[in-house]
Amino acid sequence: MSGKARLLRLSTCLAVLGLLLLPLAAPATAATEVTAAGGPAVRLSSPQAGTGGSVTVSGTGWRAHTLLMLLICGRATPSRGVLGGTNSCANGDGRAVTTDARGAFSRVLPVAEPPVPCPCVVHVATVTGSAAEADAVLDVAGHPVAPLPAADSGGRLAVLSDTRLTGSSGLLTWFGAPPSRSLVFTVGNTGLSAIKDPVFQVGSAHGVFAPQWDDRQWQGTLAPGKKAEVKLPVELSAGAHGDYTVSLKYDGKVLAEQPWGVARPWGVTLFWILLCLVVPAALFRIGMAVVDRMRPHRSGGARHTGSRHTGSGNTGSRHTASRRTGPWRLPRPALRLRLPLPGSRAGADEPPPSTPTLPWFTPDSVPGDPAGRLSAPHTDSPSSPTTPTTKGPT
Structure with missing residues (x-):
């Protein structure tokens, strides 16, 4: 029984010794790890560093292939965040890093003094996409420390x-x-x-x-x-x-x-397309009108004016034929004669038909002859034998 009692006492001592040594076996970075429930986590290789040194910042739980910014900020705690925003951070010594496919990263960050007193943190925040951030406490050796202002008890x-x-x-x-x-x-x-x-x-x-x-x-x-x-x-x-x-x-x-x-x-694209089509067409039409107005015209024929003509079924009217002839136009008849049809009879209220007057250039008439003579008689010939010859004095 004494052997069993000694064995039981020895196992109890070993268990108590293991419990006492368990905190010493924990990693030193556990105190510098901040993990939000279901959110990203940040760890530091050392909780304390001096100006001119560096710390290794690593994290997990971030979105894959996301650009992050690492800054050392003063007047900040993980619970209250960075008071004053990035104006309280050493922006000139910050570093950028991109997470891998699992949302993890590791980056060496040089230690620099922030522009405001500590408490200080390493602030990690996303640059693009939805906002996410996490902080890890860092004691900057030799940098002044000041208490944070009291928390606002007003509405939030x-x-x-x-x-x-x-x-x-x-x-x-x-x-x-x-x-x-x-x-x-x-x-x-x-x-x-x-x-x-x-x-x-x-x-x-x-x-x-x-x-x-x-x-x-x-x-x-x-x-x-x-x-x-x-x-x-x-x-x-x-x-x-x-x-x-x-x-x-x-x-x-x-x-x-x-x-x-x-x-x-x-609609803007459609407007510009229509504008590019309408404006050139309008300019082309204007240009063609100007060219047509300034182009000299050819005069290929004379103006011929006909006389009044009266016939059955209509009153006398003046017919004027004036037409410029050219290589692209056919000449129009200078005069149109309206003659009564054979066998037609004029109405009682219409004036009797008159003999039409042929134009002066008609080859079958001689100017000065009475109307109705279509050719000169042989008696008008200068060589007619019946015409007496007058002789002068001898």
């Missing part, structure tokens, strides 16, 4: 639901008018005091460019522990198209982001 807003864009584009947007939507989200007051007429900031970013922020004030009062649905207008510039990201910020912190795909204004 938090987004309780996913944001969404509502609305649609009209006909004018198809022709280049500014696209507009409404950003809808639900916020709750997690503070201890009411919030009246909060001012949000709505920004829109295209591609990798930074968002342009505009102030949007919501009219209303939100009591502690209450929630409300907020609608804020969002408008892009005229002719905007492509992939945009709409961001919501309150009190210097980004609360939500929403993608927005804007269609191309095809």
Whole structure:
């Protein structure tokens, strides 16, 4: 029994010794690891480093192939974040890193003193895509330390639901008018005091460019522990198209982001196509009219004026034939005669038909002969024997 008692006592001592040595066997980086529930994690190779040295920053749980920025910031804790934003960080000594396919990374970061006193952290945040960040405590040797300001006990807003864009584009947007939507989200007051007429900031970013922020004030009062649905207008510039990201910020912190795909204004393209077709056609027509006006015309014939003619069934009228002849036009008859048909009879109310007068160039008439003579008689010949010859004095 004594042997069994000694064995039991020895096993108990070994168990107690193992429990005492367990904290010493844990890795030294465990104290510098910050892991959010279901979020990214950051670890440092050493919790303390001096200016001019370096630490190795590694992380897991990030999105795959995401660009991250590593900064040493003052006036910051993992629970309260970085007070003052990146103005409290050593931006000139920051480093960028891209996560691998599993969302992990490892990067050597030089230690530099931030522009504000410690407590200090290594701040890791995403550069593109949805916002994500994590902090790990770092003691910068030789840098001054100052207590953080007391936490604000007033109201604090938090987004309780996913944001969404509502609305649609009209006909004018198809022709280049500014696209507009409404950003809808639900916020709750997690503070201890009411919030009246909060001012949000709505920004829109295209591609990798930074968002342009505009102030949007919501009219209303939100009591502690209450929630409300907020609608804020969002408008892009005229002719905007492509992939945009709409961001919501309150009190210097980004609360939500929403993608927005804007269609191309095809009406503007159609307008320019029509303009390129109509303008050249109009200029061509104007040019042809000017050329036709300034081109000299050929006079190939004379103007012939006919006389009055009266016939059965119509009254006398003046017929004037004037036609310029040219290589592309056929001459028109200078005079049209309207003769009564054989056997036709004039009405009682119509004047009797008169003998038509032939034009002067008719070959069957001689100027000066009485009407009705179609040829000269042989008696008018100068060689007629019946014509006496007058002789002069001898």
